[in-house]
Amino acid sequence: MSDVVLHGGLILLILSLAVMTVVTRDTFAAITAFVVYGMLLGLAWVALGSIDVALTEAALGSGITGALLLRAAVCLRDKEAAAEVRRPGRAAHRVSGLVCAAIAAGLAAMVLMLPDPAPSLAPAVMESLPATQVKNPVTGVLLAFRAWDTFLETVVLVLALVAVWGMTPDALWGGRPGELRQHAHDGPLVFLARVLPPVGVMLGIYLFWIGADEPGGKFQGGTILAAMWMLTLLAGLTDAPPVSRRWLRAAMVAGPATFLLAGLSGVVFASGLFAYPPGFAKPVILLIEAASTVSIGVTLCLLAIGPPSRPANR
Amino acid sequence: MSLALDIFTVVMVVAGLFFFYAGSIGMLRFPTVESRLHALTKADNLSVGFIALGVMPQMAEATDALKLLLAWALILFSSAAASQLIAIAARRNRRRDP
Amino acid sequence: MNPVKLASLTTGQHGGGGLLVLCVLVPVAALLAIVLAGGRHGRAVTLAALPPGLLVAGLIATQVWKTGQAMVERVGGWAPPLGLMLRADGLSVLMLATTAILVAAVAFYAPRSFRVAAGGAETRASLVFWVMLMAIWASMNLVFVSSDLFNLYVALELIAFAAIPMVYLEGKKGTLLAGLRYLLYALMGSVLYLLGAALLYGRHGTMDITLLSGMAGMDWAVCLGVGLMTAGLMAKTALFPLHLWLPPAHAGATPAASALLSALVVKGSFFLVLRIWFDLLPPLTGTPGAQLVGALGAAAVLVGGVMAIRQDRLKLLIAYSTVAQIGYLFLIFPLAKGPAVATALSGGMFLAISHAFAKASMFMTAGLIAGAYGHDRIAGLRGVMRSMPVAGCAFLIAAFSLIGVPPTGGFAAKWRLISAAVESSQWGWAAVILCGGLLAGAYMFRAVSVFLTEAETPVADKPAGTRFREWLVLALACVSLWIGLFPEIPARLIEIGRPANGEVLP
Amino acid sequence: MNTTEWFGIAAALLIGLGLYGILTQPMLLRKIVSFNVLGSGVFLMFGVIARRGAAxxxxxxxxxxxxxxxxxxxxxxxxxxxxxxxxxxxxDTGESAFPEGEDATAPDNPDEDKA
Structure with missing residues (x-):
C-alpha cells in the first residue's frame, strides 16, 4: 500500500517534470526541471532496486549533465526568440504528437505483455560471481563477465574528449579549456570550493573502493571526483591544464591502457584475453578500477567544460 | 521504549513536513529573490534537520544514524553556499539591467 | 570451477579465437598511444600499427578460409548468455579485409596538413585525424566480429564518435552544421537501436545473436524490437528518407575522411541490419516488412540518382551517389525469399565491398582533382584526363563499377541482385536496379565527359605528392575491378558460416 | 498490476515525450535535452526489465x-x-537552430575558402 502511494507519487512527479522539460519555452527553466527530473529518476532507480544505477543517474545523468546543459543555456540566453521562427507549424506539432503518442502506447502495451516469469541472468550471475571474488554483482558483470564492453566504454570517453577538443580554433590549440574566473565577490563559492573537495575526493575514492562489494564503482566515484575538480575550477582556485600537457594525456588514457594491459596479460596468467588469473581476479579488478576512476574523473570534467578557449600562458 | 521512540519519530517528521510546507509556500508566494531564498533555506534546512533527527532512532546501527547527521551537515553547508551565490547573481543581474 | 566457465574451456574455443579480440585491440592500442604521445607522432604510430593490424586480419581470413567454419571467441572465457561472444564468419572476413585495406590506403593518402614536421608542435588536425582513423578501424572491426547486441551498441557509438569529428576536422564553413545534423541522426539511431535491444532482452533474457536466433519466434515483442532496431540503423545508414544528413557531411569532410565515411562507415550500420535480418531472425526476409524496407531502398536508388545528376560540385555528386548505392543494399531484404536467399545476400555483399573500394577511390580522386584545380565545380574540371591521366583512369574505373559495367565488381553485384529477383519472381526490383544503373550512367557521364574535353588553359602544377597518390587511388579502383574479374573468392567466403536454409546458427 | 509495471508505462511515456521534444523543439539545445529525456526513458525500460527478473x-x-x-x-x-x-x-554563425532547407546545409566549396 505504501508502495502504491510512494511509487505512484514519484512517477507522477517524474512525468510532470519531464513534460516541463520538454515543452516549456524558457530554456533555463526547462534545464532546471531536467536536473530535478534526474534527481527524482535516481529515486526511481532506488525504487527499482538498483543503488548502483541510482548513484550513476544522480551524479552523472542529473549532476554533471545538468552543469553541462546550464553552461550551454547561459551562452545561448535570449536565443529562444530567434529559434522560435523555426518552430514547426501547428500541423507538424499535431502529427508529431500523434506519432509519439502511438509509439508510447505501443511500448506501454509491450511492457504489459512481457513474459511471466521474466527471463533473468541473475541466477547465472550469482553462480559465477565467486570466481570473480567481488561481491557486487553489477561490478562482476561490468568487470568480469562483460569486461569487453566496459573496456570499450572507457575508450568511448577518450574519443568523446578528443572529438570535443577537435572544435578548438587552430590558434588556441595547446591552450586551456574553460573560462578564467575572476569575480572578486564570489566568496561563498571559493569557500565552498575549499571545504567541499576534501570530503568529495574521499567520497569518490570510497565509492570506487567499496564498489567491489557494495553499490558503487569507478563511474560513480570518478563522477564525484570530476565534480570536485569542476568546483575548484569554477571558483578559480585551480586552472584547467593546457590540453597538450603530457600528464593530462596520461591521466586520460590510464584507465583504458591499464584495462588493455590487464586484458592482454590474461593470455599469460589466465585462460585467455580478458580472463583473470584464478585467485587473483579481485586485485586485477581493483587495479583496473583505480586507474579508470582517475581517467573517468579527468575526462568527465574536461568534457563538461568544453574545448580550449584561451592560450596556455595566461 | 520503542513506543516512545516511535512517537518521537512521528512528531519530528511531522514537524519537518510542516516546515517543508511552509518553506515551499514561501518560495512560491514571496515577491523577491532574496525573500524566497530566505524562506527556502531557513525552513528547508530546519525541516531536513527535523526529519533526520526523527528517523535516527529507527536506524539499526549507530553508524547509520551518524551518516544521517553527516548528510544533514552537508545539506546545511551546500545550501548555505548555494543561496549566497544565487543572491549574489541576482544582485549582479539587477545592476546590469534594472 | 563454475559450470559456465568450465563449459567454455572444454569446448576449446581459444584456438585462434583471440585474434578476434586482437583485431580490435591493435587499433585501440594505437589510438591510446597517439593520445599519449601527441598528434605529432600520429602518423608514425599509425604506420607502426598497420602491419600487425593487417596481419591479424590476414590470419583471421586464412583460418576461416582454410577451415571453412566461423571462428568464435568467448571473451574472458565467459560463455553467453552471461558473457559475450565474438564470431567471424565469411561476411565478417570480407568486411575486415576491406576495412584493413581502406584504412591503410587512407593512412598513406592523408595529406601533409595532418603531418607534423620533425620537432614541430602538435596541431589539432594531426591529433584528431590519426586518433579518429584508428578509432574507425577499431569500431568497424568490432561491428564485424561482435555477436552481442549490446556490445554492438557500444560499437555503433564508437563509430559515431570517430566519424563525426572527421566531418568538421578542417573547420570549414558549414561542416560543423553538417556534423551536428549527422550527430543528431546518429544519436536517434542508437537510442532506437538500444530500445529494440532492450525489448529483445526483456523477452528472451540474452543479447547474444546466436542464442537469440535459436529462440526468437515472430512474436510481438521480437517484431517491435527488430523494427525499432532496424529503424535506428536505417537512420545511421542514411537510407531514404533519413538520408538528408549524408551529402553535406560526406561532401564537406576532407577527402581522406570522405572516403572512409562513404565507403566504410555507412556499411557498419548496414552490416548490423544484415546480421539482424539474416542471422537473428531469418524468417523476416521476404515478409511485408522487408518489402517496405526494399521500397525505401528503391526510392533511395531513384532519388539519389536524380539528385546526383543535379549537382554542380563533384564531391556532392559522389555523396549523392552513395545515397543511391545504399538503396541497392536494402533491396536484398525483399529479394532474399525462398530459393533466392543465398543469391541476394551474396549480391548485397558484393555491392558493399565493390562500392567500398570504388567510392573510396572516387572520393580520394576527387580530392586530388580539387587539389590540382583549386575547386571542384564540375563545369570547370576540363582536361582532367590529359593533366592527370592516372587519376582520371581511376575515376573512370570506379565510375564503371558504380554504374555496373562488366567486368567490374559493381556488375558482379548487380548481376546477382537481378538473378535473385528472377529466382524469386519479383521483376519489379530488377527494373529498379536497371533504372538505377541508367541514372548512375547519366551522372557519371556528366563528370567524365567534362574530364575528357580539352582545357583552354593548362593546369597549374599539381601539389607535391600527387603522383604517388594518383597510383594509390588507381590501385583501389582496380580492387573493385578485381572483385568482378575473380568473383569466386568472395563468393566462397560469403557462404562460410552461413546456416543452411531454416537451420539456426551452429 | 504492480508498481514495477507503472514504472514500465512511465518509461514508455518518457520515450514518447522525449521523441516529441526532439521533433518539435526548434532550438538545438532543447533537442539535446529532449534526447536525454528519451534516453532516460529507455534506461528506465531496462530497469523495469531488470526488476521483473529479480531472482x-x-x-x-x-x-x-x-x-x-x-x-x-x-x-x-x-x-x-x-x-x-x-x-x-x-x-561561428549565430545560429541556435537548424536552418531551413537543404541548400542551407551544403558546405561551401572547400577550396574557394582557402583562396
Whole structure:
C-alpha cells in the first residue's frame, strides 16, 4: 500500500517534470526541471532496486549533465526568440504528437505483455560471481563477465574528449579549456570550493573502493571526483591544464591502457584475453578500477567544460 | 521504549513536513529573490534537520544514524553556499539591467 | 570451477579465437598511444600499427578460409548468455579485409596538413585525424566480429564518435552544421537501436545473436524490437528518407575522411541490419516488412540518382551517389525469399565491398582533382584526363563499377541482385536496379565527359605528392575491378558460416 | 498490476515525450535535452526489465543494470559532444537552430575558402 502511494507519487512527479522539460519555452527553466527530473529518476532507480544505477543517474545523468546543459543555456540566453521562427507549424506539432503518442502506447502495451516469469541472468550471475571474488554483482558483470564492453566504454570517453577538443580554433590549440574566473565577490563559492573537495575526493575514492562489494564503482566515484575538480575550477582556485600537457594525456588514457594491459596479460596468467588469473581476479579488478576512476574523473570534467578557449600562458 | 521512540519519530517528521510546507509556500508566494531564498533555506534546512533527527532512532546501527547527521551537515553547508551565490547573481543581474 | 566457465574451456574455443579480440585491440592500442604521445607522432604510430593490424586480419581470413567454419571467441572465457561472444564468419572476413585495406590506403593518402614536421608542435588536425582513423578501424572491426547486441551498441557509438569529428576536422564553413545534423541522426539511431535491444532482452533474457536466433519466434515483442532496431540503423545508414544528413557531411569532410565515411562507415550500420535480418531472425526476409524496407531502398536508388545528376560540385555528386548505392543494399531484404536467399545476400555483399573500394577511390580522386584545380565545380574540371591521366583512369574505373559495367565488381553485384529477383519472381526490383544503373550512367557521364574535353588553359602544377597518390587511388579502383574479374573468392567466403536454409546458427 | 509495471508505462511515456521534444523543439539545445529525456526513458525500460527478473536473492537482474550504467556514460559523452557543437555553431554563425532547407546545409566549396 505504501508502495502504491510512494511509487505512484514519484512517477507522477517524474512525468510532470519531464513534460516541463520538454515543452516549456524558457530554456533555463526547462534545464532546471531536467536536473530535478534526474534527481527524482535516481529515486526511481532506488525504487527499482538498483543503488548502483541510482548513484550513476544522480551524479552523472542529473549532476554533471545538468552543469553541462546550464553552461550551454547561459551562452545561448535570449536565443529562444530567434529559434522560435523555426518552430514547426501547428500541423507538424499535431502529427508529431500523434506519432509519439502511438509509439508510447505501443511500448506501454509491450511492457504489459512481457513474459511471466521474466527471463533473468541473475541466477547465472550469482553462480559465477565467486570466481570473480567481488561481491557486487553489477561490478562482476561490468568487470568480469562483460569486461569487453566496459573496456570499450572507457575508450568511448577518450574519443568523446578528443572529438570535443577537435572544435578548438587552430590558434588556441595547446591552450586551456574553460573560462578564467575572476569575480572578486564570489566568496561563498571559493569557500565552498575549499571545504567541499576534501570530503568529495574521499567520497569518490570510497565509492570506487567499496564498489567491489557494495553499490558503487569507478563511474560513480570518478563522477564525484570530476565534480570536485569542476568546483575548484569554477571558483578559480585551480586552472584547467593546457590540453597538450603530457600528464593530462596520461591521466586520460590510464584507465583504458591499464584495462588493455590487464586484458592482454590474461593470455599469460589466465585462460585467455580478458580472463583473470584464478585467485587473483579481485586485485586485477581493483587495479583496473583505480586507474579508470582517475581517467573517468579527468575526462568527465574536461568534457563538461568544453574545448580550449584561451592560450596556455595566461 | 520503542513506543516512545516511535512517537518521537512521528512528531519530528511531522514537524519537518510542516516546515517543508511552509518553506515551499514561501518560495512560491514571496515577491523577491532574496525573500524566497530566505524562506527556502531557513525552513528547508530546519525541516531536513527535523526529519533526520526523527528517523535516527529507527536506524539499526549507530553508524547509520551518524551518516544521517553527516548528510544533514552537508545539506546545511551546500545550501548555505548555494543561496549566497544565487543572491549574489541576482544582485549582479539587477545592476546590469534594472 | 563454475559450470559456465568450465563449459567454455572444454569446448576449446581459444584456438585462434583471440585474434578476434586482437583485431580490435591493435587499433585501440594505437589510438591510446597517439593520445599519449601527441598528434605529432600520429602518423608514425599509425604506420607502426598497420602491419600487425593487417596481419591479424590476414590470419583471421586464412583460418576461416582454410577451415571453412566461423571462428568464435568467448571473451574472458565467459560463455553467453552471461558473457559475450565474438564470431567471424565469411561476411565478417570480407568486411575486415576491406576495412584493413581502406584504412591503410587512407593512412598513406592523408595529406601533409595532418603531418607534423620533425620537432614541430602538435596541431589539432594531426591529433584528431590519426586518433579518429584508428578509432574507425577499431569500431568497424568490432561491428564485424561482435555477436552481442549490446556490445554492438557500444560499437555503433564508437563509430559515431570517430566519424563525426572527421566531418568538421578542417573547420570549414558549414561542416560543423553538417556534423551536428549527422550527430543528431546518429544519436536517434542508437537510442532506437538500444530500445529494440532492450525489448529483445526483456523477452528472451540474452543479447547474444546466436542464442537469440535459436529462440526468437515472430512474436510481438521480437517484431517491435527488430523494427525499432532496424529503424535506428536505417537512420545511421542514411537510407531514404533519413538520408538528408549524408551529402553535406560526406561532401564537406576532407577527402581522406570522405572516403572512409562513404565507403566504410555507412556499411557498419548496414552490416548490423544484415546480421539482424539474416542471422537473428531469418524468417523476416521476404515478409511485408522487408518489402517496405526494399521500397525505401528503391526510392533511395531513384532519388539519389536524380539528385546526383543535379549537382554542380563533384564531391556532392559522389555523396549523392552513395545515397543511391545504399538503396541497392536494402533491396536484398525483399529479394532474399525462398530459393533466392543465398543469391541476394551474396549480391548485397558484393555491392558493399565493390562500392567500398570504388567510392573510396572516387572520393580520394576527387580530392586530388580539387587539389590540382583549386575547386571542384564540375563545369570547370576540363582536361582532367590529359593533366592527370592516372587519376582520371581511376575515376573512370570506379565510375564503371558504380554504374555496373562488366567486368567490374559493381556488375558482379548487380548481376546477382537481378538473378535473385528472377529466382524469386519479383521483376519489379530488377527494373529498379536497371533504372538505377541508367541514372548512375547519366551522372557519371556528366563528370567524365567534362574530364575528357580539352582545357583552354593548362593546369597549374599539381601539389607535391600527387603522383604517388594518383597510383594509390588507381590501385583501389582496380580492387573493385578485381572483385568482378575473380568473383569466386568472395563468393566462397560469403557462404562460410552461413546456416543452411531454416537451420539456426551452429 | 504492480508498481514495477507503472514504472514500465512511465518509461514508455518518457520515450514518447522525449521523441516529441526532439521533433518539435526548434532550438538545438532543447533537442539535446529532449534526447536525454528519451534516453532516460529507455534506461528506465531496462530497469523495469531488470526488476521483473529479480531472482537468486537479488533485487533485480544485474546485467541490465550494467547496461544502464554504460548507457548513462555514453549518453553523457554524446550530450557533451552535441552541446559543444551547438555552442561552437552559435559562436561561428549565430545560429541556435537548424536552418531551413537543404541548400542551407551544403558546405561551401572547400577550396574557394582557402583562396
Amino acid at each position: 537468486a536473492g537479488l533485487t533485480g537482474d544485474p546485467v541490465p543494470h550494467a547496461f544502464v550504467i554504460t548507457g548513462i556514460v555514453v549518453a553523457f559523452s554524446a550530450s557533451a559532444l552535441a552541446v559543444t557543437m551547438a555552442l561552437k555553431l552559435h559562436e
